[in-house]
Amino acid sequence: MATGTTGGRKTGQSTARRTSRRAPRPTGTTYEAREHARAQEGARAAAMPQVPAPEGLLWSETVAGGGYTHKVLARGSELRLADPTGDACAHVLLFVDGRPWERLNAADTVKVQWNAYLGAGRLLLSDQGRVLASLVSDTSGRHDTLCGTSSAARNTARYGDGSAQGRSPAGRELFLLAAAKNGLGARDLPPSLSFFQGLRVEPDGALEFIGSAGPGTSVTLRAEQPLTVLLANVPHPLDPRPAYTCGPLEVRARPGAATAPGDPLWDATPEGRRAFLNTAEHLTARGIG
Template sequence: MTTATTTGAKAHAREQELAAAAELPRVLHPASAYVGELSPGVSAGDLVWAETVPPGGYTSLVVAAGTRVRVRDTTGDACAHLLVFHADQPTERLNVADTVKVQWQAFLTAGHLLLSDQGRALATIVEDTAGNRADAPRHDALFGTSTLVRNAERYGSGDVFGPSPAGRELFALAAAKHGLTRRDIPPSVTFFEGVSVSDDGRPAFVGSSGPASITLVAELPLIVLLASTAHPLDPRPEFTAGPLDVVAWPGAPTVPGDPAWDATPEGRRAYENSTAHRRTRGADR
């Protein structure tokens, strides 16, 4: 088939779309068409977003404060690299260093917050079926995502259109959809593949949690970026990545009385800062 003519180019484009749809579904419109497993009490009619991110792919979505975002590794091969930005002022974004040091915890799991450098809670992890813990880490808040150079050295390519796309390259594409540049991309957190650190500071790749999911609550309006690519410390010689199932549904931010609010003094202060920020903008009454 030639693409030298308009007719040929149109036929080729439609053929590509059919091939992609047959291989793996992407965004579902409407999200209520979703037929996968959902959290208790949530139905497909509640969803505002439903998508399958293919291996080596990425996605981005903008969600309102209170939105639940669930990311699921359906095969046990996925590694989800995540960034979040304050949608109303994207200069405020995930700060992994503060997330770790303020909470005295490098092994994030349910009950932990994703913090910005403004002392605010951007999101809360409310469910983690992988059960991350220090003796068997299944997520990683220390080593970030892969780069073009590193993937080229390890797999022969790190280009987004190649067979082993690098996480930072995927994030650059996702960020550009929101007017953000490479300079705006901070270190990310990783879910479903963990790294332990020995007493002398040496990292050891732990591997996959198996099929699992994490659910986040957006404490502020967020830009959410996700990339599905191999962990930078994955020792396997072959590029390995799996699909990510992403769904979102409306909810409410964390408020006083929620067990998470007073779980730690550090978390309480972050929630208070986020609540005050929403109120000054008329989001909370």
């Protein structure tokens, strides 16, 4: 039985049991519990991974609002995140697989590219001056590089609960669960970026929440190094809606090729070209480039 995560909880067998139309089975003994569990084979919930992924895909999953997921992706993989309802908010952390000390640096992503706004053609950078992922397509334009994700204290104050297993889980608490499944801990978690709920910086420095571009938008990231990807789908910290509101997030990844010299993205800006050269030099020395 495939398992995923939603609201900090597994979305496999237990969720399938709730959504199945099959008659309840007794579970008073180990044998009865085993038969009950096996009877759920083939049942699906609205939010869970497809295992195995459909042909041509490396990863296919729907993450419920208040849920999280994670995956290791090969260099060149294309990761498509989609917001079918207009209420998803995909908080993203990236780590170089096997070298987690090289990880997403939101400050350098903004600083090096002279721009706080994400969109097609932008690069997600590490603090080593190298490209972790490139944003190759974007139909949303509503993203955030500045606020990070929500905390347990904030969600408890606002919604009454911020625990990973609670009714309004915080993004950081979900990241901690995803991190632990990849041998990482709290000290490994930097500020995250988020997609599908945007903000703008006012001339006086105030942050204005501008929300979603609406249902049906997507972004596609290309892995420029082997990556460990952590995703938490929770409301944006500045979302003004009083209720904990977050729609499903569709996640699809397929094989592809990393950006190479001659690709327009490689030479789009002097800063980007230097980051790609730094990345290529590093990977070539490791026998990967």
